[in-house]
Amino acid sequence: MSFLGKLRERMFRSSSKLDEGLDALVAADAEPEAEAEVETPPEAPVVPASPTSAPPVVTPSVDVPEPASAKPSLLSRLTGRREAPRRVLDDDMIEELEDLLVQADLGVETALKVTANIAATRFGRRVTTAEIKSALADEITRIMEPVARPLPIYAKRPQVVLVVGVNGAGKTTTIGKLASQFRAAGKSVIIAAGDTFRAAAVEQLQVWGERAGVPVMTAPEGSDPASLAYDALTRAQAEGHDLLMIDTAGRLQNRADLMEELAKIVRVLRKKDETAPHNTLLVLDATTGQNALNQVEVFRQMSDVSGLVMTKLDGTARGGVLVALADRFGLPIHAIGVGEQIDDLSPFDPADFAAALTGSDSA
Ligand SMILES: Nc1nc2c(ncn2[C@@H]2O[C@H](COP(=O)(O)OP(=O)(O)OP(=O)(O)O)[C@@H](O)[C@H]2O)c(=O)[nH]1
Numbered sequence: 001m002s003f004l005g006k007l008r009e010r011m012f013r014s015s016s017k018l019d020e021g022l023d024a025l026v027a028a029d030a031e032p033e034a035e036a037e038v039e040t041p042p043e044a045p046v047v048p049a050s051p052t053s054a055p056p057v058v059t060p061s062v063d064v065p066e067p068a069s070a071k072p073s074l075l076s077r078l079t080g081r082r083e084a085p086r087r088v089l090d091d092d093m094i095e096e097l098e099d100l101l102v103q104a105d106l107g108v109e110t111a112l113k114v115t116a117n118i119a120a121t122r123f124g125r126r127v128t129t130a131e132i133k134s135a136l137a138d139e140i141t142r143i144m145e146p147v148a149r150p151l152p153i154y155a156k157r158p159q160v161v162l163v164v165g166v167n168g169a170g171k172t173t174t175i176g177k178l179a180s181q182f183r184a185a186g187k188s189v190i191i192a193a194g195d196t197f198r199a200a201a202v203e204q205l206q207v208w209g210e211r212a213g214v215p216v217m218t219a220p221e222g223s224d225p226a227s228l229a230y231d232a233l234t235r236a237q238a239e240g241h242d243l244l245m246i247d248t249a250g251r252l253q254n255r256a257d258l259m260e261e262l263a264k265i266v267r268v269l270r271k272k273d274e275t276a277p278h279n280t281l282l283v284l285d286a287t288t289g290q291n292a293l294n295q296v297e298v299f300r301q302m303s304d305v306s307g308l309v310m311t312k313l314d315g316t317a318r319g320g321v322l323v324a325l326a327d328r329f330g331l332p333i334h335a336i337g338v339g340e341q342i343d344d345l346s347p348f349d350p351a352d353f354a355a356a357l358t359g360s361d362s363a
Pocket residue numbers: 165166167168169170171172173174195201204249250311312313314336337338339340344
């Protein structure tokens with residue numbers, strides 16, 4: 001199955017609220033085709049309806065508005081098939097679209113920006129659901145394109161990747177998936193189980209290490225994570241590994257302690273390599289919706305976050321938060337998690353994501 005197919009199937013398996021909402025948006029107030037009378041924007045040229053032309057092809061990039069009072073095409077009258085319902089894009093519809101986007105976790109700021117851009121070239125026009133979905137997908141793609149960047153791989157060996165995020169966000173799983181992908185790409189990887197306070201977290205990482213075929217360095221429960229990080233970097237250098245991935249604790253309950261713990265890990269890593277860590281990956285759980293924005297703020301205060309991985313995009317209708325994140329922070333999005341299996345981590349493709357989120361066919 002193509003990535004888009006898989007993403008679509010998984011991302012909103014439980015419910016595609018935005019997709020359904022957009023369908024309802026136009027259908028709710030659709031005008032009978034032949035009766036719609038709206039004012040054509042004065043500056044817009046009017047395209048005469050040709051009696052022999054096919055039903056209008058809906059493309060968001062066409063700036064020429066539909067004639068407001070267009071009758072059903074000859075083809076649709078002959079075949080008796082209904083054309084797609086249309087609704088005038090007016091203030092009411094824009095407001096409803098904004099609400100829909102806010103509900104889909106794009107956040108108020110991003111929702112307003114996106115709808116304003118859609119309205120800029122279409123206000124007063126009679127639009128179909130497909131046109132709105134496609135326009136929305138284009139806007140989302142435009143926001144996301146600058147941030148869609150795979151985890152950079154440097155010539156520097158070992159490249160140290162610090163992985164941060166709250167408990168349960170999917171750090172361990174993501175480290176396992178990434179390690180497996182890097183191994184498949186011929187890189188040698190070593191993992192350090194830096195959440196030394198939770199035996200279960202260490203065990204889980206060992207399971208993932210086995211699955212990925214990658215060694216996992218551990219330390220006794222309750223020992224200093226910075227000391228483990230130091231030992232792990234020493235070993236990675238001695239054994240010539242390409243990548244060292246360091247898991248960390250995610251106890252936000254005691255923010256000051258966590259901040260000190262992360263700072264200390266960075267300090268000791270720099271004793272061995274002053275350029276380390278080379279990446280600080282923040283793992284976020286899509287199902288937390290807008291809370292993910294707060295987590296970025298908090299972790300940016302605690303560490304030098306260089307990129308994001310968004311997990312659990314399968315089966316949530318809250319994936320829109322990724323758009324808000326891209327719009328607000330502009331941090332690179334390296335990958336997205338779409339399941340619990342080892343190969344369920346995909347590079348982030350903005351057009352595919354936008355198509356899956358909106359239910360559009362434009363990708
Ligand atoms: N559906 C789904 N589940 C995921 C994904 N990524 C992680 N999970 C699940 O989320 C749960 C938490 O993942 P972990 O990797 O243990 O999270 P963590 O951040 O390491 O959490 P702690 O070990 O508590 O610090 C596990 O049950 C994973 O299987 C994903 O992309 N999709």
